[in-house]
Amino acid sequence: MNSMYEVTVTTGDISQANTYNKVFITLVDTDGKKSDHTWLRSKNGVASFSIGAVSTFPVSSPASLGNLLLIELDKQPNPPFPEDSWFLSQVTVKSPEGDTYNFPVYRWISDGQVHQFREARALRASEDITVTGMDWRKNDLTQRMDDYSWDVYIDGIAHCMKADSPLSLPCEVRSTFTRTIQMGYTVLKGLVELKLKGLADNQENWTHIDDIEQVFCYRFTHLSDRVQNLWRNDAFFGYQFLNGVNPMIIQSCTVLPENFPVTDDMVFPSGQCRLEDEMRKGNIFLCDYKLLDGVITNVINDKKQYLAAPLILLHRTANDTLMPIAIQLKQKPAEDNPIFLPTDSEYDWLTAKIFVRSADFNMHQLNFHLLRTHLLAEVFAVSLLRNLPMVHPLYKLLIPHTHFTLQINFLARQLLISDDGVFTKFAASGGEGMITIMRRAQSSLTYSSLCIPDDITERGLDSVPNFYYRDDGLRLWDIIHRFVQGLLGHYYKNDAEVQKDSELQSWIQEIFEHGFLSKDSAGFPRNFNTVAELVKFVTMVIFTGSCQHSAVNSGQYDYGGWMPNTPTSLQQPPPTTKGTTSKATMLQTFPDISTTVHGMSTLWLLSRQYSDFIPLGHYPNKHFTEEIPRKWIHDFQEDLKRLSDDIKARNKSLDIPYTYLDPAVVENSVAI
Incomplete structure (x- = not known):
C-alpha cells in the first residue's frame, strides 16, 4: 500500500515569482529511497504557484520512506505557456507518521533540470554521515565550483566573480525585478532632468555658486540642505572626519x-x-592622504584635473570641538607648498579645505567604500558560494549577508569604474589614477583595520568625544559578535571541530588568496585554529557587508549633494603661494557643470533606500529552522532594536543627528 505525504509549496512573495509551468517533485530519504515523481497539480491550476501562494498537494510513495533528506524538483513547460522563471521560497513535507520536514529553497528555478534541495537542519561535513548526504554534498560543491569562478578585474586588487553580464550570474544571486526597475528609473529620471536643463553636457565653469543649488531642485535631504549652509565652517569641516561619510582616515597625532x-x-x-x-594630552589629530601622492590625474572634457595629497592637523578645543589648524596640500614640504592656516585670507583657507574635501572624496570612494566594503564583500560571498553547501551552518548564517552583492558589484564595474564609467569619466582619480590608488589601498589593507575595536584603538580614537561612528559601530560589533558566538558555538563545541571542518577551511583559504592576495604580513588568517578566531572573522564579515558599508555609503548625498563640500575633481592646481586666491579662482577650481551634475546624480543613486531593503538582522528567508539558532536570531533582533531606540533617543539632542549605523537603516548586505 502506498504511503501518502502532504507537500506544501510556498511561492515567493516578490514580483514575477509565479510560474505557469508544470511542477514535479520527488521525495528522497537518507537511504536514497524515493517517492513517485509527482506532478503537483490541484483544482486551482496555475494559481497554485501564483505570487505568495501556499499550496498543498498529496505525494505518494510505493513504500514508506525513512527520514527525509532531499527533495528533487523540476518544472516543464505547460502549453500554451512557455518555460518561465519561478521563485520557490520553501517546501514543507508532512509524513504519514506525523513528522514535518522543512526544505528552505529561496531560489529562482528557470530551466527544466532536476534541482535537489536539502532538509533544513544545519550540518557540518563530519555530521553528514549517510551515503546519500555525502554524495549530495559532493555534487553540490562540484556544481558550485562550476557556477562561481574567480576572475581578476585589476591586477593587484581583490579578485571578483567571473561573469559576462548580469544575466550570466546564477539566478540565485541576481537582484529582484523590483530593485532593478527602481534603480533604472532613478538613473533615467536623473539623466532626463539633467538633459532637459541643459546641464549634462555643459562644459562651462560655474559663474555663481548659488547656481549649483538648481541642479536638482527636488532632490535634497535634510542634511544636504544643512551642508549647503555649513560647508565653509571650520567646526563642520572637522566634524566630518568623525561623523561624515569617511570617518576612517583621522588618527591621533602624538608626533608630527x-x-x-x-x-x-x-x-x-x-x-x-x-x-x-596638546599632543601629549591627546588633543591633536592627523589626516594624511599620502596614498594619493603622485597619482596621475584624469583629463575631463579635455581639461587636466588636479588632486592633492594633503596633510591636515586638527585640534580638540576646550569645548570638545575638532578644529582644523593647519593644512599642507602636498606631501613634500617646500617653498611652493605652504602650510595654510585659519589666520590666512578667507579664500586661501577655504581653497585649502576644498582641496582636502576633494582628496577625501577620491580616497573614500576607492579605498574605504569600493575596496573595503564592496570588493571584500564579493570575495566573502564568492568563496562562501564555492566552498560551503547550503546545508552548512555558516552558509545559512552568511547567505543573507550576500544579498544582491554580486550583481551590484558587476554593475559597479560596468557603469562606474569601467573605461566609460561615471567615476572614470568624472572623478580626478578616474582611469590610471584609480588603479594606482586601489593597488596602494590593497597593499595597506590589514586585518585589524577591518575590525572596528582594533581599528579605533590603533588610530588612538578610544576617548575622542562626539564620535558617533565609533560609539554606534562598537556597540554593533559587540551585538554581532555575541550573536555569531552563540550561533556558531551551537555547531562548534570545541577548537578541534573547527580545525577538522575542511569546507570551512577551504572558505577562509580562498578568501586569504583571492581577497587578501596571500599577504601574511597584514595579519589576515589563512586558516582557523579556534572557535574564537572563527567567531571574530565571521563578525568582521557581517559588520563589513552591513554596518561598515552603511557608514561609508548612506551619507554620500547628505555630504556630497552640495558639490562645494565634496568636489569629485578640481580644475586648477593647488595654490603654491598664499594670497593668490579669490572667489573667482575658487569657481574656476571647482569641477565644470557637466562633471558636477554627473557626480551629484551618481551620489543620489547610491544613497537611496529601495522598497526591497532588508534591515540588518532581518531574515525573511528562513534558512535556520532549529530552535536554538532561531532563539539566537530572535535575541540578535532584540539587541538591534534596543540599540536603534538608543540611537534615535540620542539623535534627538544632536544638532546633526548621526543615523548611518542605526540598525533600522543598515542594510543586511552590500546591495547598493
Missing part, C-alpha cells in the same frame, strides 16, 4: 610627521598652547 613642519607659532600664535603639550 617629518614632512609636516608645523610650528607652535603657526597654530597657536598667541602662545596659549604648545603643540607638544
Whole structure:
C-alpha cells in the first residue's frame, strides 16, 4: 500500500515569482529511497504557484520512506505557456507518521533540470554521515565550483566573480525585478532632468555658486540642505572626519610627521598652547592622504584635473570641538607648498579645505567604500558560494549577508569604474589614477583595520568625544559578535571541530588568496585554529557587508549633494603661494557643470533606500529552522532594536543627528 505525504509549496512573495509551468517533485530519504515523481497539480491550476501562494498537494510513495533528506524538483513547460522563471521560497513535507520536514529553497528555478534541495537542519561535513548526504554534498560543491569562478578585474586588487553580464550570474544571486526597475528609473529620471536643463553636457565653469543649488531642485535631504549652509565652517569641516561619510582616515597625532613642519607659532600664535603639550594630552589629530601622492590625474572634457595629497592637523578645543589648524596640500614640504592656516585670507583657507574635501572624496570612494566594503564583500560571498553547501551552518548564517552583492558589484564595474564609467569619466582619480590608488589601498589593507575595536584603538580614537561612528559601530560589533558566538558555538563545541571542518577551511583559504592576495604580513588568517578566531572573522564579515558599508555609503548625498563640500575633481592646481586666491579662482577650481551634475546624480543613486531593503538582522528567508539558532536570531533582533531606540533617543539632542549605523537603516548586505 502506498504511503501518502502532504507537500506544501510556498511561492515567493516578490514580483514575477509565479510560474505557469508544470511542477514535479520527488521525495528522497537518507537511504536514497524515493517517492513517485509527482506532478503537483490541484483544482486551482496555475494559481497554485501564483505570487505568495501556499499550496498543498498529496505525494505518494510505493513504500514508506525513512527520514527525509532531499527533495528533487523540476518544472516543464505547460502549453500554451512557455518555460518561465519561478521563485520557490520553501517546501514543507508532512509524513504519514506525523513528522514535518522543512526544505528552505529561496531560489529562482528557470530551466527544466532536476534541482535537489536539502532538509533544513544545519550540518557540518563530519555530521553528514549517510551515503546519500555525502554524495549530495559532493555534487553540490562540484556544481558550485562550476557556477562561481574567480576572475581578476585589476591586477593587484581583490579578485571578483567571473561573469559576462548580469544575466550570466546564477539566478540565485541576481537582484529582484523590483530593485532593478527602481534603480533604472532613478538613473533615467536623473539623466532626463539633467538633459532637459541643459546641464549634462555643459562644459562651462560655474559663474555663481548659488547656481549649483538648481541642479536638482527636488532632490535634497535634510542634511544636504544643512551642508549647503555649513560647508565653509571650520567646526563642520572637522566634524566630518568623525561623523561624515569617511570617518576612517583621522588618527591621533602624538608626533608630527617629518614632512609636516608645523610650528607652535603657526597654530597657536598667541602662545596659549604648545603643540607638544596638546599632543601629549591627546588633543591633536592627523589626516594624511599620502596614498594619493603622485597619482596621475584624469583629463575631463579635455581639461587636466588636479588632486592633492594633503596633510591636515586638527585640534580638540576646550569645548570638545575638532578644529582644523593647519593644512599642507602636498606631501613634500617646500617653498611652493605652504602650510595654510585659519589666520590666512578667507579664500586661501577655504581653497585649502576644498582641496582636502576633494582628496577625501577620491580616497573614500576607492579605498574605504569600493575596496573595503564592496570588493571584500564579493570575495566573502564568492568563496562562501564555492566552498560551503547550503546545508552548512555558516552558509545559512552568511547567505543573507550576500544579498544582491554580486550583481551590484558587476554593475559597479560596468557603469562606474569601467573605461566609460561615471567615476572614470568624472572623478580626478578616474582611469590610471584609480588603479594606482586601489593597488596602494590593497597593499595597506590589514586585518585589524577591518575590525572596528582594533581599528579605533590603533588610530588612538578610544576617548575622542562626539564620535558617533565609533560609539554606534562598537556597540554593533559587540551585538554581532555575541550573536555569531552563540550561533556558531551551537555547531562548534570545541577548537578541534573547527580545525577538522575542511569546507570551512577551504572558505577562509580562498578568501586569504583571492581577497587578501596571500599577504601574511597584514595579519589576515589563512586558516582557523579556534572557535574564537572563527567567531571574530565571521563578525568582521557581517559588520563589513552591513554596518561598515552603511557608514561609508548612506551619507554620500547628505555630504556630497552640495558639490562645494565634496568636489569629485578640481580644475586648477593647488595654490603654491598664499594670497593668490579669490572667489573667482575658487569657481574656476571647482569641477565644470557637466562633471558636477554627473557626480551629484551618481551620489543620489547610491544613497537611496529601495522598497526591497532588508534591515540588518532581518531574515525573511528562513534558512535556520532549529530552535536554538532561531532563539539566537530572535535575541540578535532584540539587541538591534534596543540599540536603534538608543540611537534615535540620542539623535534627538544632536544638532546633526548621526543615523548611518542605526540598525533600522543598515542594510543586511552590500546591495547598493
